[in-house]
Amino acid sequence: MLHKIKNYRADRARRKLIEPNKTKSSFRKWRYLAIGAAILVMAVIIFMICFAHRTPLTHPILSGQAASMHIASPFEFTYESEILTSKERDNVADSIPPVYNVNMDVYTAAETRINSFVSYLNENQKAYDTAVESGADESSFFDRISSGARRVSSLKVIPEDIRIIYKNTSITNREKVFGNALYFMKDIMKDGVYRDGDSLFTKSAEGSVINIEGSGEKLDTSRARERLLSEIKTLGIGEELSYAIYRTMYQELMPNIVFNEARTKERREEARKQVSPVIVKVRENETIIDASTPHTPIVQEKIKALNMESIKRGEAQAANLSKYIEFISCILLVLSATLFIVISKSQRNKQPRTVVIFCFLLLMSLVFERIIIHLSNTQVWDADITLLQIFAFGTPIMLGPIIMVLLFGSYTGFVMAILIAALATMMVGESIVFFILLLASAMVAIYFCSNANSRYRVIMGGVIYGLFIAFFSFTIGLLTDKPLDILWRQSLLAIVAGALTGIFALVLLPIVERIFKTYSNIALLDYTDFNNPLLRRLQIEAPGTYHHSVMVSYLAEAAAATVGANPMICRIGALFHDIGKITKPEFFSENQKNGRNLHDEQNPSMSALIIRNHVREGIELAKAAKLPQQAIDSIHQHHGTTIIAYFYNKAMKLAEGAEQSVDPAQALRDAGIEESTFRHDGRKPQTVENAILMLADSCEAASRSLKKITKHGIEDLVNVIVRSKMNDGQFDECPITVKQLSKIKQSFVFTMLNMMHTRVQYNDDKKQ
Numbered sequence: 089m090l091h092k093i094k095n096y097r098a099d100r101a102r103r104k105l106i107e108p109n110k111t112k113s114s115f116r117k118w119r120y121l122a123i124g125a126a127i128l129v130m131a132v133i134i135f136m137i138c139f140a141h142r143t144p145l146t147h148p149i150l151s152g153q154a155a156s157m158h159i160a161s162p163f164e165f166t167y168e169s170e171i172l173t174s175k176e177r178d179n180v181a182d183s184i185p186p187v188y189n190v191n192m193d194v195y196t197a198a199e200t201r202i203n204s205f206v207s208y209l210n211e212n213q214k215a216y217d218t219a220v221e222s223g224a225d226e227s228s229f230f231d232r233i234s235s236g237a238r239r240v241s242s243l244k245v246i247p248e249d250i251r252i253i254y255k256n257t258s259i260t261n262r263e264k265v266f267g268n269a270l271y272f273m274k275d276i277m278k279d280g281v282y283r284d285g286d287s288l289f290t291k292s293a294e295g296s297v298i299n300i301e302g303s304g305e306k307l308d309t310s311r312a313r314e315r316l317l318s319e320i321k322t323l324g325i326g327e328e329l330s331y332a333i334y335r336t337m338y339q340e341l342m343p344n345i346v347f348n349e350a351r352t353k354e355r356r357e358e359a360r361k362q363v364s365p366v367i368v369k370v371r372e373n374e375t376i377i378d379a380s381t382p383h384t385p386i387v388q389e390k391i392k393a394l395n396m397e398s399i400k401r402g403e404a405q406a407a408n409l410s411k412y413i414e415f416i417s418c419i420l421l422v423l424s425a426t427l428f429i430v431i432s433k434s435q436r437n438k439q440p441r442t443v444v445i446f447c448f449l450l451l452m453s454l455v456f457e458r459i460i461i462h463l464s465n466t467q468v469w470d471a472d473i474t475l476l477q478i479f480a481f482g483t484p485i486m487l488g489p490i491i492m493v494l495l496f497g498s499y500t501g502f503v504m505a506i507l508i509a510a511l512a513t514m515m516v517g518e519s520i521v522f523f524i525l526l527l528a529s530a531m532v533a534i535y536f537c538s539n540a541n542s543r544y545r546v547i548m549g550g551v552i553y554g555l556f557i558a559f560f561s562f563t564i565g566l567l568t569d570k571p572l573d574i575l576w577r578q579s580l581l582a583i584v585a586g587a588l589t590g591i592f593a594l595v596l597l598p599i600v601e602r603i604f605k606t607y608s609n610i611a612l613l614d615y616t617d618f619n620n621p622l623l624r625r626l627q628i629e630a631p632g633t634y635h636h637s638v639m640v641s642y643l644a645e646a647a648a649a650t651v652g653a654n655p656m657i658c659r660i661g662a663l664f665h666d667i668g669k670i671t672k673p674e675f676f677s678e679n680q681k682n683g684r685n686l687h688d689e690q691n692p693s694m695s696a697l698i699i700r701n702h703v704r705e706g707i708e709l710a711k712a713a714k715l716p717q718q719a720i721d722s723i724h725q726h727h728g729t730t731i732i733a734y735f736y737n738k739a740m741k742l743a744e745g746a747e748q749s750v751d752p753a754q755a756l757r758d759a760g761i762e763e764s765t766f767r768h769d770g771r772k773p774q775t776v777e778n779a780i781l782m783l784a785d786s787c788e789a790a791s792r793s794l795k796k797i798t799k800h801g802i803e804d805l806v807n808v809i810v811r812s813k814m815n816d817g818q819f820d821e822c823p824i825t826v827k828q829l830s831k832i833k834q835s836f837v838f839t840m841l842n843m844m845h846t847r848v849q850y851n852d853d854k855k856q
Contacts (some may be wrong), residue, residue: 131419134451143524189345205237206262208233208240281342282345283309291759421507421511426508434499449601489502495607497654533550538652544678553589558578629673638663643661662781664719696766729771730767772818773819811828
């Protein structure tokens with residue numbers, strides 16, 4: 089039985105050793121699969137952006153000839169020409185005459201006005217009869233009726249014609265006479281009346297006008313009025329009355345033939361559909377393009393037709409192979425970028441947020457480049473120049489790398505610049521010279537924008553980048569006999585594009601910072617203002633801590649500049665690293681007054697808890713104030729998991745005094761107090777900047793205990809602190825090197841000697 093229990097315990101212990109390894113191995117396998125899937129997805133997206141559905145380039149990039157190649161058809165084939173077919177259909181459609189309609193609404197409106205005029209005359213018949221019987225002056229009566237008729241019916245009838253109508257008609261036959269005259273007008277207008285001298289209706293060719301509604305003769309306005317007069321005379325009402333009625337009605341006889349746009353368009357579309365496609369025949373060995381052939385749309389269509397025919401005949405294997413090569417190249421480039429990130433010494437470059445921003449900016453830059461290539465793939469000025477030649481170096485292609493440099497440093501910007509330069513070269517089908525020139529100019533932009541603290545430097549970096557690429561592209565173009573009319577336009581646009589790249593970077597930078605909660609040095613600079621609300625509180629409520637923070641910022645910033653870290657992050661982190669001490673400032677020695685130490689009234693464990701809490705409380709204050717993530721990380725990591733030595737030693741002394749025969753550390757454990765009680769519960773430094781901050785914080789605090797300031801004393805102090813942090817494993821998660829630590833120590837010693845220098849002691853005559 090005892091043997092079985094021992095075997096069971098041994099098996100259980102073995103399983104505990106094996107199962108974590110299995111879990112770790114399984115997690116690693118799934119992690120590798122996820123990374124592989126992400127690489128494949130990213131490669132597919134890049135391929136779709138850069139190469140999918142790419143139209144053939146209209147012109148060889150950077151070529152000074154109309155065509156630097158000779159293409160002849162290796163076989164005979166035919167194709168349907170969309171350009172010639174469209175041209176033929178346009179010609180047929182233009183030959184279709186326009187369609188017109190007779191608009192009888194013109195007559196209806198005229199009839200209404202004339203009937204209103206007749207009704208007005210009938211209403212005033214009694215007044216006329218009274219005027220005639222009384223022998224009064226009739227001229228004023230006819231003037232009044234003429235004005236009233238114009239007001240009622242808009243007809244302009246002279247008083248004399250009104251007198252004739254009243255004299256020769258009565259109410260009964262007046263309506264009959266005007267009704268017959270309206271009938272004659274309607275008969276004329278239903279066939280159509282057009283404007284005098286309208287050339288469209290005076291053409292001798294038949295079919296120039298299509299009248300859907302009217303089948304009779306179309307008359308111009310003059311002939312229509314002559315016909316109306318002759319028709320009125322047939323009524324037998326006398327010549328005087330006939331002319332009076334004619335003069336009343338002829339003004340309403342107006343053109344009523346109108347253009348029917350919808351019907352005309354319909355007939356022309358029908359005619360277009362009836363035109364058969366134009367088939368072009370290309371004979372074997374026929375030259376399609378050479379150095380003397382201009383790049384016309386028909387030639388481009390013929391080249392496209394040759395490519396399509398080659399694909400149908402199975403002779404386009406090289407083109408298909410090119411697609412495979414492009415896709416494999418995308419995979420290799422993404423894989424290379426992944427390896428660059430994996431082997432990076434900075435943990436910040438490996439964070440998911442950094443990778444997401446990297447992918448976003450990379451895809452954004454490639455989309456911009458693809459759009460510009462697509463829009464620029466057209467001819468301008470003459471057949472020998474295309475916009476794509478002019479825009480070859482005039483695109484803001486390095487916008488993404490510049491923003492990446494401003495956010496994360498030159499390393500990730502360099503990686504992105506390699507990818508963009510390679511993909512842009514493949515997109516425009518250029519040689520290795522194009523790639524080298526793009527990459528070299530990107531290095532210039534990265535150099536000037538690295539650790540930029542001002543917007544002016546970013547814009548100047550873009551301008552210098554544009555000048556660099558303009559100068560060398562112009563030089564290379566001269567050496568390869570490129571035309572000057574292309575080179576000077578390329579160079580000018582490259583300079584403009586460089587300046588715009590810097591400006592666009594400054595415009596997009598705050599948007600990226602706000603979306604991804606990651607801040608550049610330009611944004612961090614605003615938090616160094618001593619009027620910041622948190623720093624103001626620290627000045628007032630914990631002046632000793634504030635002074636300590638300012639001194640630490642000087643130490644950390646100088647050391648960061650020495651080892652190539654980011655001084656701005658060190659400065660921000662140092663200013664805010666002890667912001668949590670605002671809540672209980674009196675428990676920290678730098679803020680204590682009159683020599684009173686509140687910790688004398690506390691047990692060591694409680695004192696350690698108060699000291700530890702300033703990290704957690706600082707993080708809460710920083711988040712409430714919406715400080716950058718870099719500042720929050722500095723607060724969290726500036727103590728790491730270091731031991732609070734003073735209170736730990738104090739606790740050990742108390743335990744040693746209580747039990748002389750027991751080891752002090754064992755006595756603490758027997759009392760239920762672990763060493764972790766006296767350790768900070770922060771996170772070990774993850775970056776070189778936070779490691780520098782940890783050392784600067786400890787060195788500045790410890791330097792206050794020095795009784796005499798000497799170089800040797802400060803060197804010993806710094807060496808002891810750095811060695812203790814290393815032995816405690818505080819730099820285990822940080823990519824800091826021994827060489828960097830050596831430079832940091834030298835910088836600390838130099839800066840502390842300057843900050844803590846002693847003055848010459850002056851003689852006191854009275855004392856002597």
